[in-house]
Amino acid sequence: xxxxELASLVxxxxxxxxxxxxxxxxxxxxxxxxxxxxxxxxxAMIDMLLDVTHEWGRNQEAQVLGRPxxxxxxxxxxxxxxxxxxxxxxDTLLDTVLHPSAPVFPALMAYAEKHEVSGRDMLAxxxxxxxxxxxxxxxxxxxxxxxxxxMTGHVGQFGAAVSVGCLMGLSTEQMQHxxxxxxxxxxxxREMFGTYxxxxxxxxxxxxxxxxxxxxxxGFTSSTQSLEALRGFLRVTSExxxxxxxxxxxxxxxxxxxxxxKPFPCGIVIHPAIDAAVNLHKKGxxxxxxxxxxxxxxxxxxxxxxxKTPRDGLEAKFSVFHCVAAGLLDGWVGLxxxxxxxxxxEDVVEMRSRVHATIDTGIAEDQVRVKAYEKCGKVHELFIExxxxxxxxxxxxxxxxxxFVGATQGILDRAHQENLIEETWNLDKAASLKNLVSIxxxxx
Amino acid sequence: xxxxELASLVxxxxxxxxxxxxxxxxxxxxxxxxxxxxxxxxxAMIDMLLDVTHEWGRNQEAQVLGRPxxxxxxxxxxxxxxxxxxxxxxDTLLDTVLHPSAPVFPALMAYAEKHEVSGRDMLAxxxxxxxxxxxxxxxxxxxxxxxxxxMTGHVGQFGAAVSVGCLMGLSTEQMQHxxxxxxxxxxxxREMFGTYxxxxxxxxxxxxxxxxxxxxxxGFTSSTQSLEALRGFLRVTSExxxxxxxxxxxxxxxxxxxxxxKPFPCGIVIHPAIDAAVNLHKKGxxxxxxxxxxxxxxxxxxxxxxxKTPRDGLEAKFSVFHCVAAGLLDGWVGLxxxxxxxxxxEDVVEMRSRVHATIDTGIAEDQVRVKAYEKCGKVHELFIExxxxxxxxxxxxxxxxxxFVGATQGILDRAHQENLIEETWNLDKAASLKNLVSIxxxxx
Numbered sequence: 064x065x066x067x068e069l070a071s072l073v074x075x076x077x078x079x080x081x082x083x084x085x086x087x088x089x090x091x092x093x094x095x096x097x098x099x100x101x102x103x104x105x106x107a108m109i110d111m112l113l114d115v116t117h118e119w120g121r122n123q124e125a126q127v128l129g130r131p132x133x134x135x136x137x138x139x140x141x142x143x144x145x146x147x148x149x150x151x152x153x154d155t156l157l158d159t160v161l162h163p164s165a166p167v168f169p170a171l172m173a174y175a176e177k178h179e180v181s182g183r184d185m186l187a188x189x190x191x192x193x194x195x196x197x198x199x200x201x202x203x204x205x206x207x208x209x210x211x212x213x214m215t216g217h218v219g220q221f222g223a224a225v226s227v228g229c230l231m232g233l234s235t236e237q238m239q240h241x242x243x244x245x246x247x248x249x250x251x252x253r254e255m256f257g258t259y260x261x262x263x264x265x266x267x268x269x270x271x272x273x274x275x276x277x278x279x280x281x282g283f284t285s286s287t288q289s290l291e292a293l294r295g296f297l298r299v300t301s302e303x304x305x306x307x308x309x310x311x312x313x314x315x316x317x318x319x320x321x322x323x324x325k326p327f328p329c330g331i332v333i334h335p336a337i338d339a340a341v342n343l344h345k346k347g348x349x350x351x352x353x354x355x356x357x358x359x360x361x362x363x364x365x366x367x368x369x370x371k372t373p374r375d376g377l378e379a380k381f382s383v384f385h386c387v388a389a390g391l392l393d394g395w396v397g398l399x400x401x402x403x404x405x406x407x408x409e410d411v412v413e414m415r416s417r418v419h420a421t422i423d424t425g426i427a428e429d430q431v432r433v434k435a436y437e438k439c440g441k442v443h444e445l446f447i448e449x450x451x452x453x454x455x456x457x458x459x460x461x462x463x464x465x466x467f468v469g470a471t472q473g474i475l476d477r478a479h480q481e482n483l484i485e486e487t488w489n490l491d492k493a494a495s496l497k498n499l500v501s502i503x504x505x506x507x
Numbered sequence: 508x509x510x511x512e513l514a515s516l517v518x519x520x521x522x523x524x525x526x527x528x529x530x531x532x533x534x535x536x537x538x539x540x541x542x543x544x545x546x547x548x549x550x551a552m553i554d555m556l557l558d559v560t561h562e563w564g565r566n567q568e569a570q571v572l573g574r575p576x577x578x579x580x581x582x583x584x585x586x587x588x589x590x591x592x593x594x595x596x597x598d599t600l601l602d603t604v605l606h607p608s609a610p611v612f613p614a615l616m617a618y619a620e621k622h623e624v625s626g627r628d629m630l631a632x633x634x635x636x637x638x639x640x641x642x643x644x645x646x647x648x649x650x651x652x653x654x655x656x657x658m659t660g661h662v663g664q665f666g667a668a669v670s671v672g673c674l675m676g677l678s679t680e681q682m683q684h685x686x687x688x689x690x691x692x693x694x695x696x697r698e699m700f701g702t703y704x705x706x707x708x709x710x711x712x713x714x715x716x717x718x719x720x721x722x723x724x725x726g727f728t729s730s731t732q733s734l735e736a737l738r739g740f741l742r743v744t745s746e747x748x749x750x751x752x753x754x755x756x757x758x759x760x761x762x763x764x765x766x767x768x769k770p771f772p773c774g775i776v777i778h779p780a781i782d783a784a785v786n787l788h789k790k791g792x793x794x795x796x797x798x799x800x801x802x803x804x805x806x807x808x809x810x811x812x813x814x815k816t817p818r819d820g821l822e823a824k825f826s827v828f829h830c831v832a833a834g835l836l837d838g839w840v841g842l843x844x845x846x847x848x849x850x851x852x853e854d855v856v857e858m859r860s861r862v863h864a865t866i867d868t869g870i871a872e873d874q875v876r877v878k879a880y881e882k883c884g885k886v887h888e889l890f891i892e893x894x895x896x897x898x899x900x901x902x903x904x905x906x907x908x909x910x911f912v913g914a915t916q917g918i919l920d921r922a923h924q925e926n927l928i929e930e931t932w933n934l935d936k937a938a939s940l941k942n943l944v945s946i947x948x949x950x951x
Contacts, residue, residue: 277559282555285702
């Protein structure tokens with residue numbers, strides 16, 4: 064349970080030994096990642112970042128997903144890591160609230176694109192990168208999260224460093240140094256939620272991890288016990304004392320198998336409430352007949368998403384009230400329901416005022432209890448035991464494709480969408496990422 | 508004592524209102540910074556960083572000090588911030604152990620070079636940048652330092668962001684965003700001391716601060732209460748509860764006036780012991796006649812620099828035993844005394860074994876008590892009350908020039924050294940940094 068042991072386990076794991084089910088889940092993760100990143104790629108914050116980096120002059124060696132620009136691999140890592148998290152629509156490892164793909168894929172794919180790595184090796188390296196950031200996350204969670212660290216920026220850089228380091232074939236000692244350089248650059252305060260700086264976190268983490276691997280490859284030194292040392296990462300940024308998870312049962316299972324994908328483009332804690340609202344819509348509960356909606360939620364829901372009167376799409380992601388109102392009115396909560404115009408629409412604002420929330424510590428994070436009171440006196444009661452998208456009620460491959468198509472609408476045309484889906488499902492047989500990446504350039 | 512108030516104070520301070528004594532001290536800081544950065548500019552770790560960034564393709568818009576390369580301003584910030592700290596020879600604000608110049612000057616000078624800012628405005632912006640990082644440092648010190656954060660990476664990015672932001676003329680709100688983007692990227696675990704990753708910290712902090720200002724200028728958003736919020740920088744990374752120093756007595760004094768410069772290229776906590784060893788040398792104590800040297804030191808000395816048997820120059824910086832031995836034998840501890848060959852030389856290794864240290868909580872950090880026992884029975888006792896380079900016993904301008912000449916030897920020839928010193932003393936009358944920077948390119 065030391066940095067040395069962890070690096071040794073990573074470096075002694077042959078990429079070809081990663082089992083096929085983990086590779087399949089990596090492909091699900093990839094499709095989900097590309098969909099949300101391409102979908103958000105035209106956001107103003109990506110324009111701003113590329114405006115800044117454009118002035119520095121860069122090689123055109125890696126694709127900015129969903130856009131015409133090609134940039135250097137470092138800038139690509141930042142830009143794609145940001146766009147993957149803009150819509151709060153990316154994947155989640157539920158036991159640590161880590162969004163594993165946004166910090167790992169951008170650095171890894173940029174490196175793999177430049178160095179013509181095979182699709183299967185890239186996917187296997189992703190499995191290893193996620194494994195390491197998630198294990199470190201399991202050690203520090205919940206104490207660092209409670210303190211105020213955003214898990215994805217806080218531990219994501221380790222995954223980026225390890226996955227790129229695996230493709231480079233770093234020695235165990237170099238991998239220790241890469242982990243050390245990554246350890247000294249944690250990113251991300253939860254205070255930034257609701258601002259552009261939140262998606263900046265995985266972008267920054269991805270680039271930090273990439274730089275860590277690139278420097279370690281050149282011989283750059285760092286502490287070789289950066290995780291467990293008295294003034295190392297784990298003790299400085301968390302209250303954790305049990306570090307066994309860093310290395311326990313290595314290879315018995317792969318953490319990527321527990322990855323979950325969001326059906327709705329907002330914080331996962333609101334998903335049970337949206338699931339319930341969508342169900343009420345199906346039952347015929349509508350603006351015309353509903354008087355009052357009461358939801359009982361896990362305490363985290365109001366802590367994270369308790370905004371009563373969101374003013375725009377970004378704030379609406381932190382409002383369980385908006386999400387329930389929109390879900391009930393529209394029968395779904397997709398990207399459209401977070402457009403500023405929908406958030407401030409009269410019917411939505413009015414419906415929000417009828418939604419009332421109370422917390423109940425007996426309700427799990429993927430559960431919700433809802434009562435809808437109709438004007439006629441009829442009461443609908445609903446209990447969602449496991450929201451759609453949870454481990455127990457996962458999205459199907461078909462639903463992932465639907466989500467991808469919805470997310471990339473207006474950026475990729477139908478033919479490009481279909482080609483990209485096809486390339487993704489077959490990526491483990493591809494000699495390089497060339498075809499896949501070329502489709503990720505904007506087509507509309 | 509909020510981010511908003513701090514940003515407001517910064518933005519309402521006219522650069523031309525910074526008083527001349529502060530500008531003069533900024534020039535001392537600049538000469539010291541350029542000397543140590545140029546001196547270390549050929550180190551392997553700078554080669555490694557430039558090897559990595561070279562592959563990304565960069566504009567040639569900012570000078571890597573002491574080298575022929577010109578690179579983009581972001582890369583220049585990283586490279587120059589690293590070289591400024593490689594020798595552990597840079598300046599220190601003693602009450603927080605913050606090395607103020609290494610994270611601030613690189614970003615600031617790169618930006619000022621590119622945008623043809625006047626010498627005086629650049630120096631005034633430096634004063635403001637240092638003011639902000641030091642005030643934040645005063646809030647979090649000693650708790651974040653005790654926890655394991657390296658102050659210079661931990662708070663240095665704020666100074667870089669603010670100084671560049673001042674030159675840009677950011678609005679108060681933009682400055683709040685810049686502080687927020689900086690706040691979410693703290694760098695630097697003390698565990699990294701003794702490795703290449705330690706000087707990486709100010710380099711990374713400088714580039715992080717620069718990026719924060721550049722993004723804020725474009726309209727990038729962040730929390731506007733990034734410092735004081737419940738999950739903001741101060742509470743997440745320290746146990747501090749009193750934030751009054753963020754804004755108290757703004758403008759009454761400038762923190763740069765308390766800057767101190769190291770006479771010896773190693774951690775400041777060893778300086779009293781070296782001062783004493785140099786004094787013993789002057790008294791004629793030598794390898795031939797000394798039997799045993801006992802030093803009584805502040806507890807921090809052995810905590811930070813207690814390595815008994817350093818194996819190379821880098822480790823020797825963390826060995827008070829080496830420093831006392833070398834100081835006694837050679838009559839000075841400069842860069843030569845940290846070359847690997849001197850660290851492993853027989854006479855030094857032998858003398859080290861005669862040095863014995865004990866801690867005494869009654870001894871301040873800039874003090875030391877030494878007893879040297881000669882074979883003939885004679886005992887020399889010495890008490891250093893304030894080591895050379897301390898606030899009470901500061902280096903003179905002549906000593907700063909001597910240090911600069913020694914540090915840049917072999918990289919700048921005599922004429923270039925003299926020109927650079929001259930340009931520095933007159934920088935507040937220069938229309939741009941052009942002449943100054945052109946001399947910083949390697950001449951040998």
